[in-house]
Amino acid sequence: QKEVEQNSGPLSVPEGAIASLNCTYSDRVSQSFFWYRQYSGKSPELIMSIYSNGDKEDGRFTAQLNKASQYVSLLIRDSQPSDSATYLCAVNLVYSGGGADGLTFGKGTHLIIQP
């Protein structure tokens, strides 16, 4: 069973602080890793993608990948109330029941930025 695990939260962070979101995955052959933001009733919006070990920074967002530990994280610096949403970790598996490139999503972490 290929799984992506996230703490469902809610994770409450004061405005201006760093929000840290974590994700683990079970399949070692996973190749690509994504963080999506989803507002209630809306479809996911891509925040970051990461493919190799280490850190990747884009503005206030930093994605971190450790394939040996099967762990990927997202840091949000200078958190804003508009960052309040559910953050979905997604993994692109080499084999997914016949679908070659479909994403496997975690259940998401509900992030609340307190003004």
Added chain:
Amino acid sequence: GAVVSQHPSRVICKSGTSVKIECRSLDFQATTMFWYRQFPKQSLMLMATSNEGSKATYEQGVEKDKFLINHASLTLSTLTVTSAHPEDSSFYICSAIDRGTSNEQFFGPGTRLTVL
């Protein structure tokens, strides 16, 4: 940026009827499209992968005769929920990928299906 649209955004139907949902890539050619389903408080679950001009590949547990997928052109894929029942009520989201440029998936806005 790449834009994917879905139509309709919301549909309510009676049990036993069929519903068609369209997914269009507006400014790029989508060699592959994916259909996901999301139940309340749950994550997105991949239902099927469709490549233009070929049959869709369904995930385990998804009935191909119930969820008909057609990807007749590089900009349009359709999902038809046949003989819909209340348990099919869900948020259906498509995504599209242009393998010629990257493997990033661009998501449509989703279709909220309610079966009475």
